[in-house]
Amino acid sequence: MEINKVTIHDIAKALNIDSSTVSRALNNSSRVTEKTKCKIVEKAQELGYQRNVVASNLRKRVTNIIGVVVPRISRHFFSSVIQGIEETAYLAGYNVLICQSLEQLEREKQIIDTLVANRVDGVLISISMETTDYSHLQQLNSSGVPLVFFDRHCNIPNTNNVLIDDFKGGFVATQHLIKSGCKNVVHFSGPQTLEIYKNRFKGYKAALKKNNLPFNEQLVVSSSLMEDDGVKNAKKLLSKNLNFDGIFSANDVAAIGAMKYFASKGIKIPEDIAIVGFSNEPISTVINPALTTIDQPGFEMGKKATGLLLEHIKKQSRSLRPQTIVMESNLIERQSSKK
Amino acid sequence: MEINKVTIHDIAKALNIDSSTVSRALNNSSRVTEKTKCKIVEKAQELGYQRNVVASNLRKRVTNIIGVVVPRISRHFFSSVIQGIEETAYLAGYNVLICQSLEQLEREKQIIDTLVANRVDGVLISISMETTDYSHLQQLNSSGVPLVFFDRHCNIPNTNNVLIDDFKGGFVATQHLIKSGCKNVVHFSGPQTLEIYKNRFKGYKAALKKNNLPFNEQLVVSSSLMEDDGVKNAKKLLSKNLNFDGIFSANDVAAIGAMKYFASKGIKIPEDIAIVGFSNEPISTVINPALTTIDQPGFEMGKKATGLLLEHIKKQSRSLRPQTIVMESNLIERQSSKK
DNA sequence: CTGTTAGCGCTTTCAT
DNA sequence: ATGAAAGCGCTAACAG
Secondary structure (H helix, E strand, O other): OOOOOOOHHHHHHHHOOOHHHHHHHHOOOOOOOHHHHHHHHHHHHHHOOOOOHHHHHHHHOOOOEEEEEEOOOOOHHHHHHHHHHHHHHHHOOOEEEEEEOOOOHHHHHHHHHHHHHOOOOEEEEOOOOOOOOOHHHHHHHHOOOOEEEEOOOOOOOOOEEEEEOHHHHHHHHHHHHHHOOOOOEEEEEOOOOOHHHHHHHHHHHHHHHHOOOOOOHHHEEEOOOOHHHHHHHHHHHHHOOOOOOEEEEOOHHHHHHHHHHHHHOOOOOOOOOEEEEEEOOOHHHHHOOOOEEEEOOHHHHHHHHHHHHHHHHHOOOOOOOOOEEEEOOOEEEOHHHHO | OOOOOOOHHHHHHHHOOOHHHHHHHHOOOOOOOHHHHHHHHHHHHHHOOOOOHHHHHHHHOOOOEEEEEEOOOOOHHHHHHHHHHHHHHHHOOOEEEEEEOOOOHHHHHHHHHHHHHOOOOEEEEOOOOOOOOOHHHHHHHHOOOOEEEEOOOOOOOOOEEEEEOHHHHHHHHHHHHHHOOOOOEEEEEOOOOOHHHHHHHHHHHHHHHHOOOOOOHHHEEEOOOOHHHHHHHHHHHHHOOOOOOEEEEOOHHHHHHHHHHHHHOOOOOOOOOEEEEEEOOOHHHHHOOOOEEEEOOHHHHHHHHHHHHHHHHHOOOOOOOOOEEEEOOOEEEOHHHHO
């Protein structure tokens, strides 16, 4: 900001024409002669004119900015989603304002406020784990700002969601462990306030049931999505001397902590303890190239969510119904595990 | 956008006062009675007023937005920097507009243009590997937009930079390998258009020299920062039947690819081939809990760079001289490697 | 095809 | 302490 005081009026004056013509020319309107258009563009360059989008936005009542809210930018899953979002938005001429809730409801509320104040054209959000009261989102939604939830969905009716089939993922993961010979599968769960973790848990239980294995509450350990939790959990499991031979982790971060701890104790994965869990490149495959995972397609999810949002932004009429897109997340048994 | 047409005029009208008083009250000016202030705030809430920051920005000639340009959001180092940036900016009342150049100069130029057009209050940038012509940045700088380069610095005189001591890092890493008994240390280099990779390379050569080891050009393999390059490099090294026992990687992404490939061939790290490289949590420690790395403090760098930028934004006078901050990056020999 | 005229919603002198 | 008035820089009717 500051300096660069060149406006369309300056270039209008220099050319003895009206600023509205300049505006039209610079917006490549068909209602300006090629010739004058050239003159104007030339003069603009000469004077070092740089469009003031803020003024334009105020007048046009759009911003070409979409707000993105994630719990934590540096979690790899979210940063790949953001990458997908940015690429799609960029191609459509939109910018992205990125905010993180740090899993705190209060912060999420305030973020929504400033997003509205900044008049973003739409919002993509993965809610915080504290978010059980949806009023701020409901308000946003009913105030006409296009809104798409991704990964962690929201129970408000008539909203757009882009999700992974978590029940299926949990089921398939557990099933895989059982088929590999595990009899006592531990479940690393996530915050049960969030649907996605509830559903993964349900999938786990369903798989046990299908295989006539008992559900043992002691084998379920929860975490709040920090790596340290995983370390603690692993310690607890070993110290309790529980009988377990496999882990289904709904929560990649905790799984990483646990794996590190196991490694430091000389416990081999998957030979001693088999682990299958939701995961994201590159952590999962890297921690153990032979690891089997349920892959979460973050990049694709970002692209899809943004595509959906842009559709809603463009036809701001109510003609578009809200929809829920469920993406596939496949069990990946790495090649290298054949070794 | 749309709907919510409540403006300060509406609430002024409802209260039979002037909109300027409303504006003052809402900005908590001391020149309004407590009493009327209360009335106004109350009415605002009642009508569901939501400040239009776009209009405010136009008038005030600031945006409270800082632009961030990184090569690729999903690279862990950059996502941790961004996390630091966002947290610092948030606390100071700023939002962040995040853009990725995808290592392309053309894209970087266009991003700078839209950032200027959007009148961001300042810019944080890590230049693309194609950026050898700095004219667009020079222009930005001289047009008075506060600018801070981080990680990958820029050769324009009189600019702000927040960097890591790359020469030292390269030196220390190579030294460590040599001390561990390596006689033939390979160097995975990065694009030599970037200072940081040049400096790491220099550090490598300096360490060889200091230890009276010959420099062998054949042992230097370059990459363009993609994981696939690492796989290719590893293959090439093995197929050439070169005699090498250690790798200093200036480039974590390529190192990961290589490590995966080595793992698939049953080659053990660090027993068969020792690797030390610039890295970022969690990849490095996870790929091999015993791995020794040169840690890059992304989060701290983000905080520091943003702090510096904010200083320059606040005193927009020329009173502040540009400065270069060099951060420490330490060699981390993991505990678990003692096992 | 181009000019005239009003604003978008807010802030900020300058009066009172 | 409040009001009146003038824009920030741009766009969009409406004329001509």
